[in-house]
Amino acid sequence: MISLVTCTIIHRYKFKQAVNAVKFSPDGAYFAACCDDTVFIMTAPCTFTGEFRSFIMKRVYKKAHDDVTCLDWSSCSKILAVGSKDTTTRIYTVDYLDNINTYTLSGHTDKVVGIFFEKKSLDLISVSRNGQVCLWEASIDSDDLVVSEVQISLSKKRKIRKEEESEDEVNEKDVIEKDKEFEEPDDQEEDKVKREIAEYEEKRLTYAKLGRHYIGDAIRIADRKVKLTAVQYHKETKLLVTGFSNGIFFLHEMPDVNLIHTLSISEHRISSIAISSPGDWIAFGCPNIGQLLVWEWQSEQYVMKQQGHSLDMTCVAYSPDGLYLVTGGYDGKVKVWNTTNGFCFVTFSEHKSTVTSIVFSANKKFFVSSSLDGTVRCYDLTRYRNFRTLTSPSLVQFSCVAVDSSSELCAAGGQDVFEIFIWSIKFGKLLDVLGGHEAPVSCLSFSPTLASSRLASASWDKTVRLWNCIESGTDCETLRLTSDALQVAFRPDGEELAVSTLDGNITFFDATTCEQTASVEGRNDLGAGRADTDLITPEKMLKTKAFTTICYSADGSCVLGAGNSKHVCLYSVKESILIKKFVITQNRSIDAVNDFINRRLLTEFGNMALVEERGDLEGGDVNIRLPGVAQGDMADRRVKPEVRVHCVRFSPTGESFAVAATEGLMIYSQFAGIDGTFRPYRLEASSTPYAVKQLLKEGAWGSALTGAVQLNELAIIQECVETVPPTDINLTVSTLDDDYADRLLGSIARLLEDSRHLEHLLLWVKALVSGNKKKFPPSVLLALEKVLTVKYSQLSKICDFNKYTIKCIKSVGEIEVKPEMEPMDTDNESSGRGTFSDTD
Incomplete structure (x- = not known):
């Protein structure tokens, strides 16, 4: 329930x-x-x-x-x-x-x-x-x-009747005398009994x-x-x-x-x-x-x-405005999803093998995907087509891809060839091949700052290399690690670098000095999870766990990490502690969800999940399952996938993050559904809902708005924003502190999703953005841009429909009525017929 x-x-x-x-x-x-x-x-x-x-x-x-x-x-x-x-x-x-x-x-x-x-x-x-x-x-x-009047079964009713008949003491003489009197049964009574039986049968279902x-x-x-x-x-x-x-x-x-x-x-x-x-x-x-x-x-x-991926998703990427999600899977398909309604509206099937990585361009016009088929493809979000296909001189299985902040360079790392290939997206020409890694390149990441073209590459050779693709060519700085590097990610400001290694740690480096600043040991946070066919204990299995995918939050204060486990961990970079652990599934039909093997499968012969089931056929033959045989195979094939998280990505708006796992694509939002959690911000003793309403009655708009932001209740903020007259909005905004202005702009972005007072809220946005000299966080502005883009598309459809409807009505009104169809009374008012003019 x-x-x-x-x-x-x-x-x-x-x-x-x-x-x-x-x-x-x-x-x-x-x-x-x-x-x-x-x-x-x-x-x-x-x-x-x-x-x-x-x-x-x-x-x-x-x-x-x-x-x-x-x-x-x-x-x-x-x-x-x-x-x-x-x-x-x-x-x-x-x-x-x-x-x-x-x-x-x-x-x-x-x-x-x-x-x-x-x-x-x-x-x-x-x-x-x-x-x-x-x-x-x-x-x-x-x-x-x-x-039934008495709610008991028919068998109990029969038993009670038999007990009542046995308890009745019957006089034998009276019985004999009655038998003599009624030796010949009455026909009327027989008919009565028959009618009762017939009525009972008619009423029976x-x-x-x-x-x-x-x-x-x-x-x-x-x-x-x-x-x-x-x-x-x-x-x-x-x-x-x-x-x-x-x-x-x-x-x-x-x-x-x-x-x-x-x-x-x-x-x-x-x-x-x-x-x-x-x-x-x-x-x-x-x-x-x-x-x-x-x-x-x-x-x-x-x-x-709608059609999802037929196999597991391998990678996911957010658009810079957080409005779209792009996923790639083992089936070689690339799908574009709308985060507002959760529907997939475009599917690309140009890849012939597994899609390994996807990244969006900074200008929001296209995205790039890499695949094991040896191609890197660029897709246009305006015409929904594959406008560029990038290949290497020799066939290479690409395991990762990255696009620089100017959206001009594309880099891809090889899985079987330990090199990094760099192309020009505009011309589709191979510019350079970076060599130096001694193992497969597992991840690439460009610096998000426009002034830098630094490329970080992580490899299984226990190194992370920083390349200056334009300035110094093949020269690089090498960061030595204690274990194989699995993932690398730049902080949104480009000043810090996070590296996930095979020993279950996340290490943070300064992007300028290349010095280690912090480290997180998260192996125990991932959890073991025992599969039915595992022969080792959960303690031993825990030593193989590591973060195979990591990403920074929109403000760079936190980092998300996940791997071959049912947990997604959120860490604070500054304190290097675990903030929260998300459980992606409780589905017991997926393997490795439980921490222990089901006791029902453990017998005196061992784990029954490891025993092959064979059916005895006639003649003593044994039916053995043959690999790849479908025709004539009478065995019951059951595939039990193992729970794992393939990719996690934070939304640029900072309000949600996406998880591509065995269960599918999941989006965790900060404001999803009905959230009854009380999250105040710099709360004071005098800041109460009653005090805010009293200040609104007195006309103290600034104090009331400050108290509402401290309470951080969207309903109270909405009441304050809608109560303030349009003429007093600029003056009210000028009295707010910078921190309160940031939070107020984020709350207005949430209000714009469902509110009808569009013009009034846009006046608040204009006053906050133009009247405040402080720069707002990019995540808040991106959240506002996302909502306004959705509102613009909705209003444009309504305006186009109304425009064409008015044109149709106007053209019908301008049609001249034929003389034979005109009524006797030509007066427009008396005949009930009106005409349309240009002013109408």
Whole structure:
């Protein structure tokens, strides 16, 4: 149970088994969960009462002969239909009912994939994996269900009745006399009993099969391996959507099972289907390629089409304004994401191998990617094309890439050839080849300052070399390290250098004097994480951990580090201490998430995860899994990826950072969601929300704004900013200190995202930027630029729409009305017809 207000887990229930399906009842009073062959029905807490047992077990059913796959509630929330792998559908009840206990429907020849109740009815639709659709008609309606007065099972009722009959003392003589009197039964009583039995049978819930239909016969005849993998039913429009393992989906109208539409969206398995509430949009999910599609079936067009990387992401880079993210993966694709809505809008597939590194240019016009296919490609963000391809004289696998601050030079390091290649981006010409490293070049970084063209290169030869690419050519300064260098990064001001080494340390150097200034030992912070197949202890595994990716924060005060672990560590550079450790996942289906091996896998023979599973076939042969064999391989192949963080990057705005990990692309934001954390800034005893409101009533704008910034509550700052009259904004800003002005400008940038008072807030921005002689931090200005860019794009669309609409209305008004179509009364006011002039 998760609170959406505080975004925290209030209560959890451990089934100790995999949950196959879970669903709320329509009235919200209960929810059902399926684990293996068991169905649990629990009460759903409407509000958090503070009780220790928030989930109270209502009923438990364990009558299926195999795993339960799907379930559905009736509209009355009294009956639950459950489909299983044993090809049967069972009807369970929440409360004990007089006219039904448990009912079983059998008619499929494969496992049941979907089961659905009709709207306001007990009729059923069941769909199996081989494409069979069975229609079931209920004998009664949901209103005819009778809840038992005493909530006990039928077996207990029979037992009680037998005990009552045995306790009754019956006089034998009275019985004999009554038998003599009623030797011949009365016909009326027999009819009465028969009527009662007939009425009871009429009120009892039974199902009759109306028909069986087959979906996708033509597909299965062509390929017998094609299976129905996903199904969804829209009860209002009676629309049945089925998806298959070859990427084809069908739309059928029920209950006649009339085919409406067929389409192939990919060549991979459709795992999940969802239908919007009106029933006009259908969403499909394909996990193998990370694809999400939204299809408008009436107009037969795509509403949205998103596809992530089919394999893990290897690198990520922010645009200088923080509006876009670019990712590269093992699949050789480069994708551009919008950080505002989280959608990918451009995909480049020019690379033929793994993308190893991506970096943005400082002018925000293009970005550069390197790959193991021996090419470095430049992509234009204006026309979305690969406008430059940089190659070396001989084939080299490039492991890293960097672009200088002037966006004119590009450098790439080799993985198999230990050299650094420098090109001119404008002309695409190879300018120089820097040699000197004795091992693969792991990372490159140019100095971010415009006045310098210094290039730092980290290598596995335990050195970091600083090159002056333009001034001195191949001359360099060498920094000797105690272990292999994995990553190198310049501080945003270019005065400091951070180096991550294989021994788990992050070392900081002065970029001018090349002297060591600080060091962080972070091996213990990463954590061990034990995989199922590890033969060594976590203590020994911890010695192999290191930061494979690091980056500075926007202001340069902190550094992020991550590696082959589930943790992302944030360190303070000045104090060299750990500030916070982020856990990227708790997904137990990924390897090395737990610190210890599951005790269930440990037997007297050792770790069962290391034992190869083989199935005995007829004739005593053993089925051995062969590498690369798909046809005829009956083994169950399960790939369990290991948790690791491939790349971390801080946003230039300083508000968020991105993590490319096994779970995908994750963005951690400072102001995401509902944040109830109180973070004051230079708080004083007199700074309270009540005092700020009193100062606003008195017209003391400067004091009220200072108190609001000290409280650091966005709602209070918004109230102060919107209360100050436009004529007093410049005077109020002039009374603020420089630190308060920085924080106020950042808060206004956040307010611009959702506020309607655009002009009023822009007056504040103008007053702060033009009236303050102090230079604002680049991160604050970049955050403001990002918001204004989004606002400009939104307003430009609205203005263009209004402009063309006005032109259309004006052109229609200027059309001359033909004489035969004019009414008898030509007066515009009396006829209700007006004309448009140029001034209109």
